[in-house]
Amino acid sequence: MAEYQNDLILRTIKGEKTERYPVWLMRQAGRILPEYRAVRASLSGFKELVETPERAAEVTIQPVDILGVDAAIIFSDILVIPEAMGLPYQMIEKKGPWFENTIKSVEDLKTISDQIDVADKLGYVSEAIKITKKELNGRVPLIGFCGAPWTIFCYMTEGEGSKTFSKAKSQLFANPEMAHQLLDMITNVTIKYLKLQIKAGADIIQVFDSWSGILGPAEYSEFGMKYVSRICEAINEVPVTVFAKGAYYAREELAKLDCQTIGIDWNMDIAESRKIIGADKTLQGNLDPCVLYSDFKTIEMKTKNLLNSFGNQRHIANLGHGVYPDTDPEKVKCFIETVKEYAKN
């Protein structure tokens, strides 16, 4: 018996010739499905769901059953890392994450720690992964994930979401020493956390650098890429995907990372990205999530355009960003079905 009934995404990541492109959606677990909202409504809030392994596993598997995606991604949150380090957050309905305390100085670093037992602090994530793997029973591989250190840094210093993250960015310029110390601490914990996820059964790791695009090239190289690179070097057990949203200027550098797959947002042209990144990496993306607000015919047409642009190379079909909460699941299915029915030459 093969380990997986469907290992298309793993073969694509390895660069093998495959019968079709694999497909999944960022944020597929949660948000759009009524079945997810039913689970969510039975609990006190988002964080209880993240911290309750049985329910997290349940919503992780929903898109495999309901949407037919080629991979599951564990339902969790990138902000479990600051919380495990000693900086708790709340998830405020319709507003997003909020930290009562933030890191503003080298002195503040003493209030948090990277010398933590991740198996203890984040055991609920590894438990959710174990349950998911058991229940998936080899149907599709499971993706584990983390936020990139720069993106985690953004929340730990800004304290909440922001359009500019100017408070977070200001630390890079006003307080570069503190910034590097904090980024180093986040990286240390993240590596331990990813190894925990892999031990529990994660088959692929994705690193989300959601806020890379607000840094300029020099700052991203110094404060972003450096730490993503350390993560890639530390994780050899399973393939790694790096999604640096908005960092179009860094694609040449991203191509040099010790990882297998690069995420592409919808602003980045596929052919241009392939040319910059080369043939040795799998590319993942990049349909604009707003295309799923179109009618079915347009979704089909734009999805086919995307697949045509892949040029029969190493590609995973996905959106260029997380699916938006008010997207009709039938439109998502249309995207997925179009990918599945598209025959590679």
Next chain:
Amino acid sequence: MAEYQNDLILRTIKGEKTERYPVWLMRQAGRILPEYRAVRASLSGFKELVETPERAAEVTIQPVDILGVDAAIIFSDILVIPEAMGLPYQMIEKKGPWFENTIKSVEDLKTISDQIDVADKLGYVSEAIKITKKELNGRVPLIGFCGAPWTIFCYMTEGEGSKTFSKAKSQLFANPEMAHQLLDMITNVTIKYLKLQIKAGADIIQVFDSWSGILGPAEYSEFGMKYVSRICEAINEVPVTVFAKGAYYAREELAKLDCQTIGIDWNMDIAESRKIIGADKTLQGNLDPCVLYSDFKTIEMKTKNLLNSFGNQRHIANLGHGVYPDTDPEKVKCFIETVKEYAKN
């Protein structure tokens, strides 16, 4: 007597050889100066300041007196356009703009109009320009401005600021016909409004496309550039600057616009932008506004690096985005002085 005591920016825009690079800052009027906050505190709020010509002129001139910039930019708001069309907004402290009504359908377009007398509806802006011009008395040129149609569309459909503007974007996909009709209406009013500003004395026009970066290349071409292009073609009286923030993928298209200057954000490399855009346009930008959180020595160093990258061509020194409200005015002066003292070869 020459028309201007300092016409450096106008000569730079024309592509003439100049003794040094001109410098000003986006959002220089308002936000950072204590002298601005004193004026602001004497009024009921942001909108009263925008709508009171004497006071708008006063805060427009402050950065010329206090910071020594080479151009003034009229203190106003891009959202005067939707308001003039019949869609009023409030400016909520620490939150930003908020529209009680938004445009969601072709039907909703009947509630607004592009057949308006802009001289009547927006007379307070032309009055502010006239007073500013008189009080500037030729010290430096005055920049007038507007939001690009796509950016104005974002607020009229989303109703408030957003990280993704997914409601606004969804209209482009779900309702393209309405989108084009609304963009056309905004464009019609904007052109009349810019001509009013020029008649009142604006020496340069800047078109701010603050949200171009959230569209992919195909959508920006169809829903963004098309209308910016119409504005450029309609405005021949004075030079036009187009700043399409985040639309790095559109630089080749931007180079074809019938305008004189292209704004560059801090993500865009200067040398690469020059190569893409060519020698026939003036480039404006692009220091990361967060650099102004650094110490004086670093600001001086990073400003000089920027000026070195200009390679003695047609450049206006500016930030790559509006100056952030909590920036120390002394740091802003350091940036300005460094530009002024830098001798072009």
